[in-house]
Amino acid sequence: MTVQQGMKKNDTYSQSFKALFRNLLPFVKPYKGMIAGTLLLTLIGSFAAQVNPLLVNETINRVEELLRQPDPIVNGMRLLLIISAIMLANELLNIGIQFGQKYFGEKIRIQVGSDLSQKAVDRLLTYKMSFFAESDNQTGYLETRINRGVESLIRLVQNFFLDILPLFSTAVIALVVMFNANMYVGLMALVIIPVYFFVSQRQAYRLKGWRMQLRGQRERKNHGLINIIDSITVIKSFVREKTEGEKQYELQMEMLDNQLQTRRTSYVFESLKSFIQQIGVVLIIILTVYLVLNGQMGIGAIMMHIMLFRNVSAPISQLHRIYDQVNDALIYADGFFDVLDNDDAVEVGGDIKAKDVEGQFEVNNVNFTYPNGKKALTDVSLTLEKEKTTAIVGLSGAGKSTLINLLCKFYKPDNGVIKLDGIELEDYENGSLRDNIGLVLQKNHIFKGTVYDNILYGKLDATHDEVIEASEKAFLHEQVLLLPEGYNTDASNLSGGQQQRIAIARLFLKNPPIIFLDEPTASLDAIATEHIKMSLDAIKEGRTVVIISHSLSQIVEADVIHVLKDGYLVESGSHENLYKINGEYRKIFDASARSLNLDKMIDTIAV
Ligand SMILES: Nc1ncnc2c1ncn2[C@@H]1O[C@H](COP(=O)(O)OP(=O)(O)OP(=O)(O)O)[C@@H](O)[C@H]1O
Ligand SMILES: [Mg+2]
Numbered sequence: 134m135t136v137q138q139g140m141k142k143n144d145t146y147s148q149s150f151k152a153l154f155r156n157l158l159p160f161v162k163p164y165k166g167m168i169a170g171t172l173l174l175t176l177i178g179s180f181a182a183q184v185n186p187l188l189v190n191e192t193i194n195r196v197e198e199l200l201r202q203p204d205p206i207v208n209g210m211r212l213l214l215i216i217s218a219i220m221l222a223n224e225l226l227n228i229g230i231q232f233g234q235k236y237f238g239e240k241i242r243i244q245v246g247s248d249l250s251q252k253a254v255d256r257l258l259t260y261k262m263s264f265f266a267e268s269d270n271q272t273g274y275l276e277t278r279i280n281r282g283v284e285s286l287i288r289l290v291q292n293f294f295l296d297i298l299p300l301f302s303t304a305v306i307a308l309v310v311m312f313n314a315n316m317y318v319g320l321m322a323l324v325i326i327p328v329y330f331f332v333s334q335r336q337a338y339r340l341k342g343w344r345m346q347l348r349g350q351r352e353r354k355n356h357g358l359i360n361i362i363d364s365i366t367v368i369k370s371f372v373r374e375k376t377e378g379e380k381q382y383e384l385q386m387e388m389l390d391n392q393l394q395t396r397r398t399s400y401v402f403e404s405l406k407s408f409i410q411q412i413g414v415v416l417i418i419i420l421t422v423y424l425v426l427n428g429q430m431g432i433g434a435i436m437m438h439i440m441l442f443r444n445v446s447a448p449i450s451q452l453h454r455i456y457d458q459v460n461d462a463l464i465y466a467d468g469f470f471d472v473l474d475n476d477d478a479v480e481v482g483g484d485i486k487a488k489d490v491e492g493q494f495e496v497n498n499v500n501f502t503y504p505n506g507k508k509a510l511t512d513v514s515l516t517l518e519k520e521k522t523t524a525i526v527g528l529s530g531a532g533k534s535t536l537i538n539l540l541c542k543f544y545k546p547d548n549g550v551i552k553l554d555g556i557e558l559e560d561y562e563n564g565s566l567r568d569n570i571g572l573v574l575q576k577n578h579i580f581k582g583t584v585y586d587n588i589l590y591g592k593l594d595a596t597h598d599e600v601i602e603a604s605e606k607a608f609l610h611e612q613v614l615l616l617p618e619g620y621n622t623d624a625s626n627l628s629g630g631q632q633q634r635i636a637i638a639r640l641f642l643k644n645p646p647i648i649f650l651d652e653p654t655a656s657l658d659a660i661a662t663e664h665i666k667m668s669l670d671a672i673k674e675g676r677t678v679v680i681i682s683h684s685l686s687q688i689v690e691a692d693v694i695h696v697l698k699d700g701y702l703v704e705s706g707s708h709e710n711l712y713k714i715n716g717e718y719r720k721i722f723d724a725s726a727r728s729l730n731l732d733k734m735i736d737t738i739a740v
Contacts, residue, residue, distance in 0.1 A: 193433030209575030282469020
């Protein structure tokens with residue numbers, strides 16, 4: 134590495150260190166009173182830590198004097214009492230200081246940690262859909278980035294207040310005391326520091342690669358375990374127990390090697406450091422003994438200097454840990470604050486509140502590309518008439534769900550305009566717009582919690598009767614009553630069809646003027662589909678409804694049908710007209726009809 138490269142590296146290091154500090158500052162600032170208190174206690178503690186060495190010095194010197202006097206025991210008793218009293222008082226003071234210092238340090242850590250986590254949650258909730266669709270922001274990754282960031286920052290704050298600061302201020306003051314006693318002694322203690330520093334730095338450097346590897350392996354192992362549990366059905370059905378076990382075993386062996394290596398390196402460096410420390414002690418002893426014999430100081434100085442030197446060297450032996458933690462914080466804080474400060478990802482909305490919405494949508498020349506570069510809609514123009522039911526038809530991947538995403542303003546079109554009641558969607562305030570839209574999706578999300586709470590999500594202030602009524606309309610009520618815990622059953626234990634009914638019940642409870650149904654009956658049985666269709670038919674009255682369905686029965690009676698193919702709008706019209714055109718719609722329709730084996734069915738019904 135050239136000098137220039139080295140400088141550059143150091144430069145970015147200090148830059149990212151500064152950035153870390155700047156980012157962290159607003160989170161620490163609210164606790165500045167507490168921090169000042171902690172710092173004060175730390176300072177007092179550092180002074181108190183020097184009392185013992187000084188006292189030992191005093192004691193030994195006095196005892197030595199006493200030995201030369203005629204009645205040492207009687208005079209010694211008084212000295213003993215005074216010294217014991219001071220030592221005890223100092224210890225009590227120390228306990229108090231340490232308690233306060235640790236308690237406040239922890240408190241700062243806990244509070245900063247919870248502020249960081251909450252800020253991450255609050256920020257994420259303001260971000261737009263495209264942020265979550267980005268590949269490096271997917272659930273697992275985002276979660277890890279946030280958790281790791283918070284963890285490493287908390288650790289940094291904690292160590293700064295609980296370890297680094299007290300140790301270093303104690304060391305500095307001990308050094309000052311040593312210089313004060315004798316310049317050469319001070320210099321001797323000072324000289325050891327760079328050696329120590331160097332060794333600690335080497336240790337941190339050598340361990341860094343392994344530590345990173347180890348962390349990666351731990352993550353992979355956790356992930357592997359979660360994967361196994363999640364996919365146990367597939368694993369068993371393909372009889373892959375052995376393969377999965379072997380995969381884990383290999384990882385385990387890698388980890389084992391790595392851990393042993395890490396331990397070995399640690400021990401080598403720890404021994405080296407304690408050896409250097411010992412050399413330091415020996416040198417200090419030699420120098421002090423020389424000065425004592427020279428008559429420049431009392432014999433007590435030997436012990437005092439050893440004790441002071443330990444105060445000086447203590448933080449330096451922790452240096453590699455501090456290195457590690459600062460490095461961790463630098464690595465993970467970046468990812469964390471990137472997530473936190475992503476102003477571009479914040480969902481923007483207009484000022485117009487959507488009130489008394491009629492529900493007429495105009496889509497004009499809309500193009501849309503997902504963040505991963507997949508072009509999902511090309512030049513789509515269509516109208517969704519208010520109080521009418523519009524069906525969107527197309528093969529899998531045609532762009533049907535995407536269109537709904539755009540109508541809900543989850544994504545912004547690349548270009549083109551979507552208007553609701555003559556006003557651009559962009560100009561609406563997001564919350565008020567979505568309050569007017571009811572959405573039943575292909576994959577209906579069920580939150581962790583009871584069936585009741587999951588339905589209530591549709592209207593948080595709904596009464597008990599309203600919830601039950603919605604559940605009845607969604608043909609869920611009777612099924613829920615059969616469950617062992619009724620409405621208190623954990624909703625994630627329900628069957629796919631039952632979960633879909635929860636989503637529909639939510640819609641009934643919300644009761645919005647605009648309804649988007651993306652395969653609302655996809656996982657329902659025939660009887661339930663028929664029931665739900667009746668309920669939906671009832672709610673359709675006077676509302677703008679868009680329905681996506683692969684099931685013909687729900688399509689044929691729509692007022693207008695739009696057909697999408699590979700992101701293009703290819704046909705529009707009523708069922709009869711589209712059928713006559715003999716194009717894409719007819720192709721899909723005929724295939725669906727054939728798959729139903731209609732001839733056979735009609736025969737059966739006729740008999
Ligand atoms: N979040 C996403 N990120 C990237 N590409 C996406 C995303 N969602 C959908 N796509 C892609 O956009 C295209 C249209 O998808 P869309 O979900 O709109 O299809 P669809 O018509 O609803 O199909 P299906 O009937 O299977 O639900 C597909 O090629 C799909 O792979
Ligand atoms: Mg879809």
